[in-house]
Amino acid sequence: MRLTALDEAAETLNLRKHMGVAEARAIYPTLDVIEDDPAANQRFLEAIADWCDRYTPLVALDGVDGLFLDITGCAHLFGGETSLLKDILARLFQMGIDARGAISSSPGLSWAISRFGQGGIIEHGEAEQALAPLPVAALRLEEETVSALHKMGLKYVGDLLSAPRAPLARRFGGALLLRLDQALGTDEEPVSPRLPVASLSVERRLIEPIGAEDDILALTDQIAVSLKPSLEARGVGGRIFELVLFRVDGKVFRISAGTAQPLREPKRIAALFAERLQAIHDDFDAGYGFEILRLNVLLHEDFVTSQGDFEHRQQKDASLAAFVDRVSARLGEDCLQTFQLRESHIPERAVIALPAIDQLSAQKTREGHPPPARNERPIRLLRKPEPMDAFAVEVPDGAPASFHWRRMQHRVLKSEGPERLAMEWWLDGSDAEDRDYFRIEDDQGRRFWIYRHGHYERDAAQNWYMHGVIA
């Protein structure tokens, strides 16, 4: 067991990282050691990243203890870079987080300044000047490279800046120069955000936090109104919306809702979230209220405007789509399904169920036709054929005179069949056995759809299955 991190008080006590716990305890018997939990640290860092979403949508994680924020074009919203940095650090400090930060023109420079320097803002031309006094470790180098550089007497970045590049590259590889260039901003380094960036986004900051669901929905409606012009300008409607709620104490809720058709109407967007809030009711804790509401459009599609006719057909379609949206938001997308026919003669493969929310917009897709020459099919099909016992089967290819299914004896009075269906060899292999289907009616008038698995063979047990219920 070794120490992995120290707080400020411990740092003053001559303790170091990687020191054995027993050793540390021997020096300070009252030392308070907490077991490291990397997963919890990661969750905490992600929660802070979520919270930082309020400043910019481009937030990236950096290792286990850092965040990169791409604030290109965002700083003016917070009154300039100085007040932005001050605002972040002050708010984090209020939440009990000791954070350091720097703003500069490249991620590498910001990393170096915030971890090894004084933090703050580095103007565009001051990169070399700011880097020069920092130790070489500030360049995000490998441990070995750092110690090799130390052996060479190159302890500060300034030493590297003045050294010729070719020998450095020969001796330490390309990584060193790449890191150096990245820190100086001559080599572009992208920051990969942890969440996909919304194509459109509107938000409202509140001075007085709100907590009631009605207020949240009313405000969602309002900000959806301001979303409408930008959707119209692009000629699109949203398919997946996301409502991001920033709670006062830093927790962030993300609620997303999909729609069956591209949507612009603010009322219907708000209605979607009304259902979603109902659905996640138990997990949704408003606490002291929310201070920022943001509505993102995660996925959008072309919005086809159609002229209404006197038959109000569009209106009908729209209300069906609204119903599908409502149900999918409340009970999940898999709850409501439609059936699509496929070109297969195997009964269970002839139909697939698809979420209605995807099907409604993708309507008029090609429709497979069931094979034309076939018997009538049952109205209800069992999910899996159920084995049953058949007695007094007419040989070779006849229906049983009675059968035993679910502890009930059925006497067969009438039967139609067999309808022989060969399995699909391209899926099931050439040795898959055929099925002989029968429509049968028992003495009470109940009708079933049964089949025999495999052909008739003398002195061999037959496998009979129940597959469906006929009206």
Next chain:
Amino acid sequence: MAQSAVTRERLFALRETIAKLEGKPAPALAAAESEALVDKGLSAKNESVLRLPLGIPALDEAIDGGLPLDGVTEVRSDLLREAGAGSGFVLALAAMLQRQVEESPSASLPILWIADMVSTMEAGAPYAVGLRDFGLKSDQFFYASPRKLEDALWLAEAAVESGVFPATILEVRGNPKPFGLTESRRLSLRAKASKRPLLLLRQAGEEEASSAYFRFLAAPAPAQARPLPDGTMLGGSIGNPVFHLTLEKSRNPAPLSFLLEWNPHDRRFFAVSQSVDPRLPDERAAHSGTPLSASSNRPDRKKEMGALLAFARTS
């Protein structure tokens, strides 16, 4: 004179309100209306549109002109193994409703089936190819499988409220407690407000007080034979399905029992004469419970008095 006319009109207005509250259809008011002013017949005409006639005069008379299109109709099956009959009858009704709205130009045809999980496991899920054979439009069939009964009830209510479905089918199994009279009344009021029918399919359920207009007990019956081109029937074949229906709840004093044949091609019912099958007795009990086997021995009789005295028991 003028005073009495005004009073009479108020009286009729009140009667109409009461009838509406009770959910009674306009024909119940017909007698009153015949006395009333002549141009009052308009409201009755409006309401008669909201009926689905089954196409068999004797039956339609018994159910006041047809199934209500602004209320709940319950169809129950006695046992889960008879689910085919109940499901078939409900789907046939849905197909009729679909045909009815198809005739009007501004048609919206989707049918919603709200499934019960256990019934689906026991009797299977609706099968699109079979539904098409049965006379329904399979591409307009929506299938919902909510996890809980509360969700199913919410879904049914939302579907009826949205007004896009010419028929909403709610399948429940047995008589669950959370689906009592209050919930049934709520659904019925919702259906009335949005003028959309709800078909309640109760699998393996008991008779229960509910706010459905009518309740049918659907039991299986032998199918019709297939007709041959020369007009005769093909013996031993299984043709159009036949349902043995008992009208358990209606304004009729006595339960009415009849056989209906469903023709998927024409999408309409035909009456089947009772003696179509010699194996089926003419009059079947309304509650066809488990048929008891006849006792193999004689019924137990009272023992003859013996010579021994029956001593008083000591322990």
